[in-house]
Structures are given as structure tokens and as C-alpha cells.
Amino acid sequence: MNTAKRTLNALRACGAACLACVVSLALVSALLAPGIALADPKADLAAAQEDQKESAAASQQAQADLAAAQDAIEQSAADYEQAQKKADQAQAKIDANVQLIKELEEQIPAQKEASAQAFSAMYKMQQDGLGLLDVVLSSKDLGSFFANLQYLNHVQERNLANIRRLSSMKSQLTQAQSELEEQKAQAEAEKDAAKEALQSAQVARVAAQKAAAEQQKREAEAARKVEKAKKELKEAKDQAAKKAAEEAARKAQEEADRVQAESVAASGQNNESSSLAKEPANESESMETPTADNADWSTTKSAFVKKWAPRIDAYLGNAPLGGQGKTFAAAAWDYGVDPRWSPAISCVESTKGRYCFRSHNAWGWGNVSWSSWEEAIYAHVGGLARGYGYTVTQAAARKYCPPNWRHWYNTCVSEMAKI
Numbered sequence: 001m002n003t004a005k006r007t008l009n010a011l012r013a014c015g016a017a018c019l020a021c022v023v024s025l026a027l028v029s030a031l032l033a034p035g036i037a038l039a040d041p042k043a044d045l046a047a048a049q050e051d052q053k054e055s056a057a058a059s060q061q062a063q064a065d066l067a068a069a070q071d072a073i074e075q076s077a078a079d080y081e082q083a084q085k086k087a088d089q090a091q092a093k094i095d096a097n098v099q100l101i102k103e104l105e106e107q108i109p110a111q112k113e114a115s116a117q118a119f120s121a122m123y124k125m126q127q128d129g130l131g132l133l134d135v136v137l138s139s140k141d142l143g144s145f146f147a148n149l150q151y152l153n154h155v156q157e158r159n160l161a162n163i164r165r166l167s168s169m170k171s172q173l174t175q176a177q178s179e180l181e182e183q184k185a186q187a188e189a190e191k192d193a194a195k196e197a198l199q200s201a202q203v204a205r206v207a208a209q210k211a212a213a214e215q216q217k218r219e220a221e222a223a224r225k226v227e228k229a230k231k232e233l234k235e236a237k238d239q240a241a242k243k244a245a246e247e248a249a250r251k252a253q254e255e256a257d258r259v260q261a262e263s264v265a266a267s268g269q270n271n272e273s274s275s276l277a278k279e280p281a282n283e284s285e286s287m288e289t290p291t292a293d294n295a296d297w298s299t300t301k302s303a304f305v306k307k308w309a310p311r312i313d314a315y316l317g318n319a320p321l322g323g324q325g326k327t328f329a330a331a332a333w334d335y336g337v338d339p340r341w342s343p344a345i346s347c348v349e350s351t352k353g354r355y356c357f358r359s360h361n362a363w364g365w366g367n368v369s370w371s372s373w374e375e376a377i378y379a380h381v382g383g384l385a386r387g388y389g390y391t392v393t394q395a396a397a398r399k400y401c402p403p404n405w406r407h408w409y410n411t412c413v414s415e416m417a418k419i
Contacts, residue, residue: 054222069204070386073336076201080301083194090187097180101173108173198300205297205336212338212390216290219394223287285406288413290392293338305329308339315343315419319352320373321362327374331381338391342381344415345400348408392416 296304305326312325321343332339342363343352349364350356359369360376365383370376388396397409 069208070335073201073204073208073385074334074382076197076204077301077334077336079197080194080201083190083197087187087190087194090183090190094180094183094187097176097183101176101180105173108170201336202297205295205333208336208390209293209295209297209338212393213292215389215393215395216391220287220289223394227286285410287394287406288410290413291417293340293391293416295332295339297336301330301333304333308332311419312339312343316352319354320356321346321353324373324377327377328381331378334378335381335385336390337381337385338416340416340419341384341391341412342377343419344392344412345380345384347415348411 296307299307308329309325312328313323314325316322316325328343329339332342346352346362350362353360353362353373356362357364358367359371360373361368361370362376363380365380368379370379388399392409392412394405394409397405397412401408
């Protein structure tokens with residue numbers, strides 16, 4: 001009896017061991033088999049990644065081209081400011097001269113009348129014989145003589161002064177009218193210069209805006225191809241693994257049924273089988289699609305600032321950088337960059353200036369400190385324009401935040417969309 005039990009237990013152990021071996025071998029064989037089937041998805045992924053590298057290289061070249069054009073953008077802004085200033089000064093002179101001419105034209109009629117009365121008085125004095133001899137003869141003594149003489153001189157001087165004043169006012173009017181014509185010509189020339197400088201600034205900024213949009217589109221397309229290839233590769237792996245698991249399970253079940261049948265035949269007992277679980281694979285962070293800034297560079301600087309300052313202020317709220325919308329907008333116009341970019345980076349790096357590691361440095365910008373937000377904003381926006389291009393791109397993100405550029409890029413894109 002004991003011998004029969006020992007034999008039965010041995011058969012059970014042997015059956016379980018055989019079942020485990022069969023399942024393991026079946027799974028290994030099935031999982032190794034789909035290697036050849038996955039060759040195409042892997043090749044597609046490699047090709048997509050190569051395209052992405054080429055896109056990154058093209059983006060870097062585009063940034064280099066934009067950096068070379070940045071001097072022209074900044075110079076056009078300076079030319080516009082200078083020309084506009086001269087035009088304003090010329091207009092101020094015109095306004096002052098127009099006012100002077102108006103006053104002279106209002107005063108001259110009365111002065112003409114006063115001058116005419118002076119001429120008449122002087123003529124009458126001469127006709128009436130009011131000369132030096134008459135003064136002497138009409139004087140009772142030496143004191144009255146000097147008094148009469150002084151009075152006569154005073155009357156004469158007053159009459160002459162009225163006549164000279166009329167002549168002076170006429171000369172001043174003629175000169176003012178002549179200067180006015182020259183000032184108008186100068187003002188027109190300065191306005192033309194300002195208009196030409198503004199057009200140059202607009203052309204440069206629109207070109208930078210267009211180039212950045214094309215760069216973003218190129219990067220997005222390359223990223224989309226990579227994500228698609230990764231997804232297809234994962235699906236192929238999942239499908240192959242599923243088929244392998246199903247095939248392994250089928251073979252294992254067949255073998256288990258056979259062994260179990262033998263075991264049951266030997267002992268009349270059943271064994272329960274265990275199930276397998278797999279852990280999903282981790283995927284890299286996908287890339288967000290940037291929104292267009294729709295900045296209108298065909299307007300003047302004042303119109304540009306008037307449009308963007310309130311939007312930026314609304315985004316900054318009551319943060320330390322709050323109220324600097326006008327500065328951000330003006331700097332963006334001067335340097336020709338997306339007006340949303342620098343405010344968004346300030347949120348990513350310091351929560352809009354709340355946590356600065358250096359004085360007024362809200363952008364994690366080197367080890368620099370500034371004395372005011374205005375100085376800091378202009379320095380950062382200028383640095384973006386010269387070193388990173390018109391707006392956020394994947395190439396710019398790789399350069400600005402290499403260790404975690406994907407997350408930095410996506411966060412910037414998300415924040416810019418809020419402005």
C-alpha cells in the first residue's frame with residue numbers, strides 16, 4: 001500500500017515539473033519567433049528618427065539664419081525710433097511756428113493802426129512847428145525847458161517805437177512763414193524716413209515670424225512621424241506578444257491536458273494552472289503643437305504694444321511680474337519675437353517671478369542679476385532673439401533646457417496658448 005502511494009506522488013511531481021517545463025519552452029519559443037516580423041516597424045522607426053535628426057539640423061540652421069538677421073531687425077527698430085523722434089520734433093516746431101504766425105497776424109492790424117497814428121502825430125508835430133526853438137521859447141525857465149524837451153523826446157520815441165515794432169513784426173512774420181515751409185518739408189522727409197524704417201522693421205519681423213512657423217511645422221511633422229512609428233512598433237510588438245502568448249498557452253494547455261490526463265489516469269486527481277501578467281511599456285512624452293501668435297507686424301509699435309500689453313498683464317495677474325505687459329510688448333517689438341514667449345518662460349522657470357534664484361532673474365538665465373524688471377525683460381527678450389529665434393521650437397528647447405527639454409517645450413507651448 002505504501003509503495004503504491006509513493007508511486008502516485010512521484011507521478012504527480014513529474015507531471016507538474018513536465019508541465020512547467022513545457023509552458024516555459026513554449027513561451028520562450030513563441031516570444032522569440034516574431035523577431036523577423038518586427039523588422040519593418042523597427043526600420044520605419046529608425047527612418048523616422050533619422051528624419052527627426054535632419055529636421056533638428058535644419059532647425060539649428062534656421063536659427064543661425066535668424067540670428068544673422070537679428071541685427072537687421074534691431075537696427076530697423078532703432079531707425080524707426082530715431083526717425084519718429086525727429087518727425088515729432090519737426091512737428092513741434094511747426095506747431096510753435098503756426099501759433100506764432102497766428103499771434104502776429106492777430107497783432108499786426110492793431111500795430112498798423114498804432115503805427116499810422118504815430119506817423120500822423122510826428123507829421124503834425126512837424127507841421128505845427130514843435131521843434132527845439134519852440135520848446136525854448138515856450139519854456140518859462142531852464143527846468144521847464146528840460147521837462148518840455150524830455151516830453152517831446154518821449155513822444156517821438158514812442159511814435160518811432162510803434163513804427164519800428166510794426167516793421168519788426170512784419171519781418172518776424174515773413175521769417176516765420178519762410179521757416180514754416182522749410183519745417184514742413186523737413187517734417188515730411190522725417191515722416192517718410194520713419195515710414196521707410198517701419199516698413200523695414202515690419203518686413204524683417206514678418207519674415208522671422210514666417211520662418212519660425214515653418215520651423216515649428218517641420219519639427220511637429222518629424223515628431224509626428226516618430227510617434228507614429230513608435231506606436232506602430234508597439235502595436236506590432238503587442239500583437240506579436242499576444243500571438244506568442246496565445247500560441248504558448250495553447251501548446252502549454254495541450255501538454256498540460258496530456259500530462260494531466262496521464263496524472264489523472266494514474267491518480268484520479270486534478271491540478272489547477274496559474275495565469276501570466278505583463279506590465280505595459282512606458283512611452284516617452286509626446287510633443288505638443290504650438291499655437292500661432294497672430295502678431296500683426298504691419299502696425300506701428302504703439303499699436304502693437306496697445307494690443308499685447310493688456311493680454312500679457314492679464315496672464316501675469318498679481319505675480320511679481322504683473323503690470324509689465326507694456327515692457328514685454330515693447331521689447332518684443334524692438335527685437336522682433338513672439339510677444340508671448342518671454343512671459344511664458346518666466347512662468348516655467350520662476351512662476352512669473354515669484355521664485356527667482358538671482359535678483360529680477362525670472363527665466364533661469366545664466367547667473368545674471370538685474371536692478372529692475374524693465375532692464376531684465378529687455379535683456380531676456382534680446383537674448384531670446386539673438387540666441388534662440390523668433391519663438392519656441394524644439395531646437396530652442398534643446399538648447400535652453402537640455403536635460404528635460406521635452407517637458408520644458410510642452411510647458412512653454414501650453415503657457416503661451418494662455419496669452
